[in-house]
Amino acid sequence: MPKDLLLEIGLEEVPARFIRAAMEQLKEKTVKWLSEARIGHGEVKAYATPRRLAVYIQSVEEKQTDVNEEVKGPSRKIALDETGAWSKAAQGFARSQGVDPESFYFQELGGVEYIYAKKSSVGTATSSLLNEALPAIITSMTFPKNMRWGAWDLKFVRPIRWMVALFGEEVVPFEIAGVSTGRISRGHRFLGNDTEIGSPSAYADTLKEESVYVDVEERQGLILEGIQSLSKDKGWTISIKEDLLEEVLFLVEYPTVLFGTFDPDFLTIPQDVLITSMREHQRYFPVLNHDGELLPYFVTVRNGNEVALEQVAKGNEKVLRARLSDARFFYREDQKLPIATALDKLETIVFHEELGTVADKVRRIGKLAGMLSGIMKVDQVTAFHIERTAAICKFDLVTQMVYEFPELQGVMGEDYARKAGEPEPVAKGIFEHYQPRFSGDQSPASQVGAIVSIADKLDTIVGCFSIGIIPTGSQDPYALRRQAAGIVQMMLDHPTECTLAEAFRAALSVHRDAGLLKRDAEGIEKDLHDFFGLRVKNVLSEQARYDVVDAVLASGYNDISSVVRRGEALMEAVQQPDFKITVESFNRVNNLAGKATAHTVDASLFTESVEHDLYTRWLEIQGRYEHLLNQGMEGQALAALAELKPAVTAYFDKVMVMADDDNIRSNRLATLHAISGGLKKFADFSKLVW
Incomplete structure (x- = not known):
C-alpha cells in the first residue's frame, strides 16, 4: 500500500x-x-x-516496478567468434545486463541478425x-x-x-x-x-501549531493579506516590489504585518532616495498617497506574532531615523561638489583595465553621441543638449549617495544637475541615459536621453567585443545582451535613419582613434551584426510566428524599424487565405532567378507577349513598391508586390524559361533575377511554412 x-x-x-x-x-x-x-x-x-x-x-x-524487457546486443557477426563460441563482446554484453549468455537468442532487425536477451528484475x-x-x-x-x-x-x-x-x-x-x-x-x-x-x-x-508556516504560498498570502488590510484601513497605497516581497517571504516563518512612521521633514529628500533607503537597508515597503507621493510611513513584516507590536514599530522607527539621517547628510554634502570636480574624480575610477577609466569612457560616449547626432540629423539645440549630457552623464558616480546606493545612479545625477543649473533636457538626459535598465523597462522619453543611452551602451559592447569579451552560454558578466536589447528597443521607440551598420562603424571609429581595438574591425563588426541579430529576432518572435521571423530576417535587419514592420505586415498577410498562391508565384520566380548569369534585361529578345507584360508590370510596380518601403509603409509595399501575381502566373503558363536558345534563356533568367531582387528586399518567401 x-x-x-x-x-x-x-x-x-x-x-x-x-x-x-x-x-x-x-x-x-x-x-x-x-x-x-x-x-x-x-x-x-x-x-x-x-x-x-x-x-x-x-x-x-x-x-519498485518489476522490469521485464527485451534488450538488443551486438550483431551475430560480432557476437560469435570463428569457432562459433560467444565472443568477448557478447560476454561483456551479458555481464552488463546481468544475464546468462546461454539465454541469448537471435532476431533480425533491418536485415541484420542481433543477439537479444530477456531481462527480468523484481522491484526492491x-x-x-x-x-x-x-x-x-x-x-x-x-x-x-x-x-x-x-x-x-x-x-x-x-x-x-x-x-x-x-x-x-x-x-x-x-x-x-x-x-x-x-x-x-x-x-x-x-x-x-x-x-x-x-x-x-x-x-x-x-x-x-509551533508558529511556523512552512507552506511558501500560504505564508505569502498572509503577508499580502496583512498589507492589503492595512492599505484599506488607512487609505494608503503600499508599494509592493516583487523582489522585496520575495526576500521578506524568506526572512520570516510567522509573518505579522505592522507599520511605523518617520519625521515628515525627511520628505525634503528626493522620494527615490527615501524609498531606496527603506527597501535596501530595512526591507520596508514604502507608503504612498493616491497621487504616488511618498507619505511619512513605512510597512514591514515581523517574524513573530502581534504581541508588543508598538514596541517593535518604535524600534524600527529608531533604526530608520538613523538611516534617513545618513541619507540627508549625504544629499546635502553631495550638493557642495561642483560637477567639474566630480568629473575630475572620474579619472581615478577604472572602467576596465584594457578600456581605461570612466573618464575615458565618458569622452568616448561624447564623441560617439556626436557622430550619432549627425547621422540622425538632430537640430542644433538638441545636439547641444546631447553634447552636454554626454559630457557629464557619469558625474554622480563619485557622489556619496550613489556610493551608498549604486541603483540611484542617474536618479541623483538628474537631481544634482538640475540643482546645479543645468538645462532641463540635460538633467533629464542624465537619468534617461541609463534606460532601459532591465527587460520591460521603458526607453528614454527624449531624443537626448536616447542618443546618449545608445552611445553609452554601444561603447561598452564594442569595447568588450574588441578585447574578446563576447557572451557565451549563460556567461555575460557585463550584461551585454541586456544592453544590446536596450539599443534595439530604443531604435524602435525612436525611429531614425541610423542603421545598425552606421552605428557600429561610428563606435568602431571612436575606439580605433583611442587605440583600443585589439581585433580586426571587420571581424568585430560581423560579430556585432550576428549578436544584434539575435536580439532583433527575439523582438520579432514576440509578435510573429517563427517562419515569418526567419523570412524577414533573411532580407536583412540593418534597419531595425523596417524589419519589424515587415514582420508585422507579413504576419498579417499569411493569415489571408489567398496569400499562399501569391507566395508560390514569388517562389517560382526566386527558384529560377538563382540560375541567372546575366543581369541585364533586353526587351528586344522577348518572344512572347506575356514576357513583355510581366516586365512592364514589374517596372510599373517597382518604383511604387520601393517608395513605400522607403517611407516605412511596409504593409502597402507588400500589397503592391502581390499585384504582380497575375502577370507571374500568366508568364509561367505560357513561357518555357529554360529555352534552347542561349540568348532567350539568359534574358528570361535576367528578367526573373530583376524581379527576385525586389522580392528579396522584403523577405525570403521560401521560408514560409504552410
Missing part, C-alpha cells in the same frame, strides 16, 4: 536569496530519483522557511532504498555559496542542525555530518518548541 514520504533538512538561517532555488532543487532531485528508481508516487509539495528545506510526496509506492522495497538515496540527494545539492562547519568535510549552504525523514510513520534512518534523522522538528525560534511529526501528512499543520 502506498505511503507518504517526508524529508526535512533543518538549518541555521539561510540567506533569503538562496532559498527558493534550493527548495525547488530538493524537489526536483527527489522526483528525479523516484523516476529513475521506478517508484511511482502522487503529488509533490516543496516547503521552505529561513531554517528549513522540505519535500512532501504523497502515495509513494512500497516497491522502497524502504530499503531510501536510507541511501535520501542522504545522496541532500549531499548532491549545490548552492551559490557553501560553508563547512566543525570537522566535517561536507559543504552546504548552512550547517545542518536536524533532519526529519519519514516513510509513512516510520523513520528513514541515516546520518549526515553527525546529525541523525528522526521525527523531531523545531518550531519558531522564539514562539515555538521542538515537536514530533507523527506522519508526513501532518507536517505542515504540526509546525503551524
Whole structure:
C-alpha cells in the first residue's frame, strides 16, 4: 500500500536569496530519483522557511516496478567468434545486463541478425532504498555559496542542525555530518518548541501549531493579506516590489504585518532616495498617497506574532531615523561638489583595465553621441543638449549617495544637475541615459536621453567585443545582451535613419582613434551584426510566428524599424487565405532567378507577349513598391508586390524559361533575377511554412 514520504533538512538561517532555488532543487532531485528508481508516487509539495528545506510526496509506492524487457546486443557477426563460441563482446554484453549468455537468442532487425536477451528484475522495497538515496540527494545539492562547519568535510549552504525523514510513520534512518534523522522538528525560534511529526501528512499543520508556516504560498498570502488590510484601513497605497516581497517571504516563518512612521521633514529628500533607503537597508515597503507621493510611513513584516507590536514599530522607527539621517547628510554634502570636480574624480575610477577609466569612457560616449547626432540629423539645440549630457552623464558616480546606493545612479545625477543649473533636457538626459535598465523597462522619453543611452551602451559592447569579451552560454558578466536589447528597443521607440551598420562603424571609429581595438574591425563588426541579430529576432518572435521571423530576417535587419514592420505586415498577410498562391508565384520566380548569369534585361529578345507584360508590370510596380518601403509603409509595399501575381502566373503558363536558345534563356533568367531582387528586399518567401 502506498505511503507518504517526508524529508526535512533543518538549518541555521539561510540567506533569503538562496532559498527558493534550493527548495525547488530538493524537489526536483527527489522526483528525479523516484523516476529513475521506478517508484511511482502522487503529488509533490516543496516547503521552505529561513531554517528549513522540505519535500512532501504523497502515495509513494512500497516497491519498485518489476522490469521485464527485451534488450538488443551486438550483431551475430560480432557476437560469435570463428569457432562459433560467444565472443568477448557478447560476454561483456551479458555481464552488463546481468544475464546468462546461454539465454541469448537471435532476431533480425533491418536485415541484420542481433543477439537479444530477456531481462527480468523484481522491484526492491522502497524502504530499503531510501536510507541511501535520501542522504545522496541532500549531499548532491549545490548552492551559490557553501560553508563547512566543525570537522566535517561536507559543504552546504548552512550547517545542518536536524533532519526529519519519514516513510509513512516510520523513520528513514541515516546520518549526515553527525546529525541523525528522526521525527523531531523545531518550531519558531522564539514562539515555538521542538515537536514530533507523527506522519508526513501532518507536517505542515504540526509546525503551524509551533508558529511556523512552512507552506511558501500560504505564508505569502498572509503577508499580502496583512498589507492589503492595512492599505484599506488607512487609505494608503503600499508599494509592493516583487523582489522585496520575495526576500521578506524568506526572512520570516510567522509573518505579522505592522507599520511605523518617520519625521515628515525627511520628505525634503528626493522620494527615490527615501524609498531606496527603506527597501535596501530595512526591507520596508514604502507608503504612498493616491497621487504616488511618498507619505511619512513605512510597512514591514515581523517574524513573530502581534504581541508588543508598538514596541517593535518604535524600534524600527529608531533604526530608520538613523538611516534617513545618513541619507540627508549625504544629499546635502553631495550638493557642495561642483560637477567639474566630480568629473575630475572620474579619472581615478577604472572602467576596465584594457578600456581605461570612466573618464575615458565618458569622452568616448561624447564623441560617439556626436557622430550619432549627425547621422540622425538632430537640430542644433538638441545636439547641444546631447553634447552636454554626454559630457557629464557619469558625474554622480563619485557622489556619496550613489556610493551608498549604486541603483540611484542617474536618479541623483538628474537631481544634482538640475540643482546645479543645468538645462532641463540635460538633467533629464542624465537619468534617461541609463534606460532601459532591465527587460520591460521603458526607453528614454527624449531624443537626448536616447542618443546618449545608445552611445553609452554601444561603447561598452564594442569595447568588450574588441578585447574578446563576447557572451557565451549563460556567461555575460557585463550584461551585454541586456544592453544590446536596450539599443534595439530604443531604435524602435525612436525611429531614425541610423542603421545598425552606421552605428557600429561610428563606435568602431571612436575606439580605433583611442587605440583600443585589439581585433580586426571587420571581424568585430560581423560579430556585432550576428549578436544584434539575435536580439532583433527575439523582438520579432514576440509578435510573429517563427517562419515569418526567419523570412524577414533573411532580407536583412540593418534597419531595425523596417524589419519589424515587415514582420508585422507579413504576419498579417499569411493569415489571408489567398496569400499562399501569391507566395508560390514569388517562389517560382526566386527558384529560377538563382540560375541567372546575366543581369541585364533586353526587351528586344522577348518572344512572347506575356514576357513583355510581366516586365512592364514589374517596372510599373517597382518604383511604387520601393517608395513605400522607403517611407516605412511596409504593409502597402507588400500589397503592391502581390499585384504582380497575375502577370507571374500568366508568364509561367505560357513561357518555357529554360529555352534552347542561349540568348532567350539568359534574358528570361535576367528578367526573373530583376524581379527576385525586389522580392528579396522584403523577405525570403521560401521560408514560409504552410
